[in-house]
Amino acid sequence: xxxxxxxxxxxxxxxxxxxxxxxxxxxxxxxxxxxxxxxxxxxxxxxxxxxxxxxxxxxxxxxxxxxxxxxxxxxxxxxxxxxxxxxxxxxxxxxxxxxxxxxxxxxxxxxxxxxxxxxxxxxxxxxxxxxxxxxxxxxxxxxxxxxxxxxxxxxxxxxxxxxxxxxxxxxxxxxxxxxxxxxxxxxxxxxxxxxxxxxxxxxxxxxxxxxxxxxxxxxxxxxxxxxxxxxxxxxxxxxxxxxxxxxxxxxxxxx
Amino acid sequence: xxxxxxxxxxxxxxxxxxxxxxxxxxxxxxxxxxxxxxxxxxxxxxxxxxxxxxxxxxxxxxxxxxxxxxxxxxxxxxxxxxxxxxxxxxxxxxxxxxxxxxxxxxxxxxxxxxxxxxxxxxxxxxxxxxxxxxxxxxxxxxxxxxxxxxxxxxxxxxxxxxxxxxxxxxxxxxxxxxxxxxxxxxxxxxxxxxxxxxxxxxxxxxxxxxxxxxxxxxxxxxxxxxxxxxxxxxxxxxxxxxxxxxxxxxxxxxxxxxxxxxxxxxxxxxxxxxxxxxxxxxxxxxxxxxxxxxxxxxxxxxxxxxxxxxxxxxxxxxxxxxxxxxxxxxxxxxxxxxxxxxxxxxxxxxxxxxxxxxxxxxxxxxxxxxxxxxxxxxxxxxxxxxxxxxxxxxxxxxxxxxxxxxxxxxxxxxxxxxxxxxxxxxxxxxxxxxxxxxxxxxxxxxxxxxxxxxxxxxxxxxxxxxxxxxxxxxxxxxx
Numbered sequence: 006x007x008x009x010x011x012x013x014x015x016x017x018x019x020x021x022x023x024x025x026x027x028x029x030x031x032x033x034x035x036x037x038x039x040x041x042x043x044x045x046x047x048x049x050x051x052x053x054x055x056x057x058x059x060x061x062x063x064x065x066x067x068x069x070x071x072x073x074x075x076x077x078x079x080x081x082x083x084x085x086x087x088x089x090x091x092x093x094x095x096x097x098x099x100x101x102x103x104x105x106x107x108x109x110x111x112x113x114x115x116x117x118x119x120x121x122x123x124x125x126x127x128x129x130x131x132x133x134x135x136x137x138x139x140x141x142x143x144x145x146x147x148x149x150x151x152x153x154x155x156x157x158x159x160x161x162x163x164x165x166x167x168x169x170x171x172x173x174x175x176x177x178x179x180x181x182x183x184x185x186x187x188x189x190x191x192x193x194x195x196x197x198x199x200x201x202x203x204x205x206x207x208x209x210x211x212x213x214x215x216x217x218x219x220x221x222x223x224x225x226x227x228x229x230x231x232x233x234x235x236x237x238x239x240x241x242x243x244x245x246x247x248x249x250x251x252x253x254x255x256x257x258x259x260x
Numbered sequence: 261x262x263x264x265x266x267x268x269x270x271x272x273x274x275x276x277x278x279x280x281x282x283x284x285x286x287x288x289x290x291x292x293x294x295x296x297x298x299x300x301x302x303x304x305x306x307x308x309x310x311x312x313x314x315x316x317x318x319x320x321x322x323x324x325x326x327x328x329x330x331x332x333x334x335x336x337x338x339x340x341x342x343x344x345x346x347x348x349x350x351x352x353x354x355x356x357x358x359x360x361x362x363x364x365x366x367x368x369x370x371x372x373x374x375x376x377x378x379x380x381x382x383x384x385x386x387x388x389x390x391x392x393x394x395x396x397x398x399x400x401x402x403x404x405x406x407x408x409x410x411x412x413x414x415x416x417x418x419x420x421x422x423x424x425x426x427x428x429x430x431x432x433x434x435x436x437x438x439x440x441x442x443x444x445x446x447x448x449x450x451x452x453x454x455x456x457x458x459x460x461x462x463x464x465x466x467x468x469x470x471x472x473x474x475x476x477x478x479x480x481x482x483x484x485x486x487x488x489x490x491x492x493x494x495x496x497x498x499x500x501x502x503x504x505x506x507x508x509x510x511x512x513x514x515x516x517x518x519x520x521x522x523x524x525x526x527x528x529x530x531x532x533x534x535x536x537x538x539x540x541x542x543x544x545x546x547x548x549x550x551x552x553x554x555x556x557x558x559x560x561x562x563x564x565x566x567x568x569x570x571x572x573x574x575x576x577x578x579x580x581x582x583x584x585x586x587x588x589x590x591x592x593x594x595x596x597x598x599x600x601x602x603x604x605x606x607x608x609x610x611x612x613x614x615x616x617x618x619x620x621x622x623x624x625x626x627x628x629x630x631x632x633x634x635x636x637x638x639x640x641x642x643x644x645x646x647x648x649x650x651x652x653x654x655x656x657x658x659x660x661x662x663x664x665x666x667x668x669x670x671x672x673x674x675x676x677x678x679x680x681x682x683x684x685x686x687x688x689x690x691x692x693x694x695x696x697x698x699x700x701x702x703x704x705x706x707x708x709x710x711x712x713x714x715x716x717x718x719x720x721x722x723x724x725x726x727x728x729x730x731x732x733x734x735x736x737x738x739x
Contacts, residue, residue, distance in 0.1 A: 207472070207475045208474075208475050212479045212483065213479070213547070213549070222549065230480060231483055231484065234452050234455035234458075235452050235535055237452075237455050246419050249411065249415050250418075253415075
């Protein structure tokens with residue numbers, strides 16, 4: 006119980022932080038979709054060394070990028086992920102790969118992390134490190150920035166969905182709820198996932214504006230553009246007809 | 261009557277259209293051979309060819325229809341030579357730019373240039389802005405031409421008369437010729453979809469030059485693209501039908517067809533519904549509200565069925581147990597109507613939501629639109645071209661090759677289309693440059709299609725030679 010309360014407190018305390026991160030221009034959920042993830046050699050806790058493609062070929066992967074010395078988002082991120090994924094307990098249609106992006110982390114660090122989370126030996130979870138972390142993070146557009154003052158990486162909470170062919174099918178940024186994770190698991194299993202565009206201030210003429218609170222679409226300015234040509238043609242037709250009639254009358258009058 | 265200048269400019273249109281048609285057929289055959297594994301083009305070459313094939317075919321058969329109605333409209337109203345000439349010049353410029361963009365710049369978005377493809381530059385940097393400029397040039401030229409013809413009709417007929425509304429009552433004082441009715445209905449549709457293209461191009465330019473400070477809504481852009489693309493592809497068919505309503509009986513040496521209440525009603529239906537039928541292209545877009553999808557299906561039926569019914573009825577009544585003079589012109593028209601109806605039937609099947617779930621983006625799609633084009637609209641325009649070319653020749657025109665031409669057109673066309681239809685029924689996706697082994701029938705069908713398309717090309721070359729030769733004589737009478 007106490008653990009849950011502490012976790013929740015930690016999660017809430019980092020909510021603003023993650024929100025701020027999601028707005029960063031460099032990291033977008035739309036980037037790298039349908040691109041291949043880098044095939045890095047992995048050292049997986051409690052398993053033989055394998056390459057990434059050997060791992061995702063067995064079953065689709067949800068990649069979570071963290072580092073064990075993280076005093077920020079990593080722990081609440083993993084705790085929240087573990088709790089949210091309880092609805093998929095025993096489901097072997099995916100595997101969560103917790104991968105350290107900190108070169109200082111070793112297998113012992115990752116093993117300890119797995120134990121602390123109570124996920125040591127859990128079939129659904131794997132904890133790993135790799136020597137080629139920069140190539141891998143680059144392939145998913147994950148760009149942690151080292152802050153020497155805090156001796157910490159400044160980074161986002163990113164989940165990357167990878168299907169059995171190694172393609173990135175969906176990305177989630179921040180701490181996400183069950184519904185989003187369900188869509189992520191569907192997408193890595195090649196199930197069609199409906200989505201809607203993210204709010205964008207630069208998009209002035211949407212046909213419909215999605216309201217995440219009500220889950221409904223409201224008509225937008227873009228619909229005017231659809232009707233405009235027909236209205237313009239009708240106006241043109243009437244204007245030409247009036248002008249032609251006027252000029253005909255003028256001619257009759259002159260004659 | 262038709263002026264000398266109009267005669268000459270129509271001859272130029274015909275030569276331009278036929279030349280580009282032959283080249284585009286060759287590109288189509290190359291694509292099918294590539295899909296069949298006989299050729300091994302790089303995917304970029306395939307998609308560049310597909311882009312230029314699509315854009316050229318749509319463009320040339322649209323201008324062919326426009327040139328046809330412009331020429332025949334002179335029988336009723338004075339048309340503007342300047343507008344016709346501007347359209348010709350801008351079309352030539354636009355087409356040259358588009359060919360440069362695809363062949364040199366390797367622009368390959370397909371003719372539908374669905375958003376955001378043109379802005380995701382995977383070709384020469386200059387190709388995207390030049391493509392947008394070329395499309396704007398074509399739109400401008402055609403808009404001027406369309407509005408000009410619409411104005412000329414309105415100089416003689418009021419709006420209700422141009423749309424034949426007086427025919428809903430008995431014994432109308434003013435009789436609207438069917439040619440004027442269909443031309444006017446079509447021109448209104450043409451002008452509307454060209455205005456849609458203006459909006460579309462403006463939005464593309466805005467995003468291209470804003471460097472990220474303005475982005476478009478993908479749903480709006482897709483709606484606009486098909487509002488323009490679907491509508492213009494359909495309107496060009498109706499331009500051809502206007503020509504048939506004018507010439508079919510005349511060539512057969514029978515009295516001219518008249519506008520009746522049901523002809524007027526059917527074509528007014530077409531005017532209303534053709535502008536919303538494009539919504540059937542967005543059945544797979546779950547963000548499009550369900551109401552729009554239903555409108556799309558209803559409009560698809562209402563836009564095509566009444567016009568098809570009255571046209572088939574008119575043609576049937578004109579030939580059934582009636583001795584008429586058959587020439588290559590009205591035979592092409594007759595077969596064209598059959599091809600249009602068969603292709604239209606295929607289109608309505610695909611536009612039915614429950615079927616579209618199965619047929620969407622399969623080879624059924626190129627099957628149906630190629631049907632009402634190569635065995636429909638193309639034959640309408642070829643009929644007009646042939647009729648036009650023999651109007652001004654002193655020699656007696658021999659029609660000894662007519663049977664051969666028609667047989668090869670039908671055999672080549674039907675075989676080519678059947679390969680697409682069988683592919684569609686077999687769920688073979690369209691627009692693949694190469695087919696993986698899983699689609700076992702895709703390659704043989706593509707090669708069969710290419711072989712029959714080559715057969716289809718033979719009569720086209722014969723017609724191209726004969727018609728162009730006569731058109732050149734119209735242009736250069738002394739030679």
